[in-house]
Amino acid sequence: xxxxxxxxxxxxxxxxxxxxxxxxxxxxxxxxxxxxxxxxxxxxxxxxxxxxxxxxxxxxxxxxxxxxxxxxxxxxxxxxxxxxxxxxxxxxxxxxxxxxxxxxxxxxxxxxxxxxxxxxxxxxxxxxxxxxxxxx
Amino acid sequence: xxxxxxxxxxxxxxxxxxxxxxxxxxxxxxxxxxxxxxxxxxxxxxxxxxxxxxxxxxxxxxxxxxxxxxxxxxxxxxxxxxxxxxxxxxxxxxxxxxxxxxxxxxxxxxxxxxxxxxxxxxxxxxxxxxxxxxxx
DNA sequence: TTACGCAATGTAATGATATTACATATCAAG
DNA sequence: CTTGATATGTAATATCATTACATTGCGTAA
Ligand SMILES: [Zn+2]
Ligand SMILES: [Zn+2]
Ligand SMILES: [Zn+2]
Ligand SMILES: [Zn+2]
Numbered sequence: 001x002x003x004x005x006x007x008x009x010x011x012x013x014x015x016x017x018x019x020x021x022x023x024x025x026x027x028x029x030x031x032x033x034x035x036x037x038x039x040x041x042x043x044x045x046x047x048x049x050x051x052x053x054x055x056x057x058x059x060x061x062x063x064x065x066x067x068x069x070x071x072x073x074x075x076x077x078x079x080x081x082x083x084x085x086x087x088x089x090x091x092x093x094x095x096x097x098x099x100x101x102x103x104x105x106x107x108x109x110x111x112x113x114x115x116x117x118x119x120x121x122x123x124x125x126x127x128x129x130x131x132x133x134x135x136x
Numbered sequence: 137x138x139x140x141x142x143x144x145x146x147x148x149x150x151x152x153x154x155x156x157x158x159x160x161x162x163x164x165x166x167x168x169x170x171x172x173x174x175x176x177x178x179x180x181x182x183x184x185x186x187x188x189x190x191x192x193x194x195x196x197x198x199x200x201x202x203x204x205x206x207x208x209x210x211x212x213x214x215x216x217x218x219x220x221x222x223x224x225x226x227x228x229x230x231x232x233x234x235x236x237x238x239x240x241x242x243x244x245x246x247x248x249x250x251x252x253x254x255x256x257x258x259x260x261x262x263x264x265x266x267x268x269x270x271x272x
Numbered sequence: 273t274t275a276c277g278c279a280a281t282g283t284a285a286t287g288a289t290a291t292t293a294c295a296t297a298t299c300a301a302g
Numbered sequence: 303c304t305t306g307a308t309a310t311g312t313a314a315t316a317t318c319a320t321t322a323c324a325t326t327g328c329g330t331a332a
Contacts, residue, residue: 066202116267123261131252
């Protein structure tokens with residue numbers, strides 16, 4: 001198995017709890033929502049959540065949605081560390097669609113190259129209405 | 137002059153004060169930083185800033201940087217309402233580079249079309265190191 | 273002119289998100 | 303066992319944003 005793949009066995013107790021919570025959810029969760037869902041499991045403070053999220057993001061298992069201040073489990077087994085990934089977020093049902101596009105990544109890379117900018121983390125988020133909600 | 141162009145004369149007193157503050161800054165400002173800079177001008181509460189920012193964003197004169205929870209004046213005379221604009225944000229000097237790319241916009245539009253997603257607002261933000269800071 | 277309607281503004285309180293600081297626990301290497 | 307690195311616990315605080323309600327300013331219809 002490639003080194004960038006991880007399962008729950010790599011995670012500490014708190015990290016696994018947070019990861020499982022995000023995986024069980026049908027949409028993004030705020031840190032405080034995660035905290036509330038894990039109170040019975042012994043969580044008491046925001047920092048426990050934020051620390052776990054930090055590690056999970058570094059592993060590519062979880063993404064932060066900047067426009068929502070919320071977190072979502074990666075749709076793939078795990079995103080590459082530098083992977084430029086994009087999200088479509090439905091304002092109506094709250095679902096998140098994660099996708100990648102080589103051309104998208106390449107265009108941003110091209111702009112960076114011509115300007116000398118060295119990108120470290122890229123955020124691409126589309127807010128709108130998903131097909132299902134549009135039909136309804 | 138096209139209807140989507142605006143100058144200070146279209147703005148109320150508070151809106152103009154906030155807009156001038158952002159234009160005078162050399163980087164993005166948080167709402168509370170703007171508030172502090174406008175206390176002498178009579179500002180007392182965050183809501184005064186947020187209300188002005190809301191209007192300025194609607195006019196395309198100001199952009200919100202989601203990954204910073206901060207605001208910056210548009211680099212152009214004014215961005216189109218639906219314009220898909222991208223930002224490169226230097227982690228070192230804090231400067232923000234605003235740009236557009238038709239192909240970028242087109243790729244996102246293509247994904248939306250094939251999936252039936254109707255985008256309403258798109259965020260593209262690259263965090264990294266600008267050419268000048270890289271050299272230094 | 274006066275009365276009304278509407279947009280903008282003022283003010284206080286509260287809610288939501290995130291970090292700092294410091295103490296304690298766990299565990300593997302030496 | 304001692305040490306160092308990583309993870310965790312807890313409290314306090316910092317930062318960002320909204321809700322609720324009162325007031326003001328101004329154009330317009332009666
Ligand atoms: Zn992913
Ligand atoms: Zn939907
Ligand atoms: Zn712009
Ligand atoms: Zn720089």
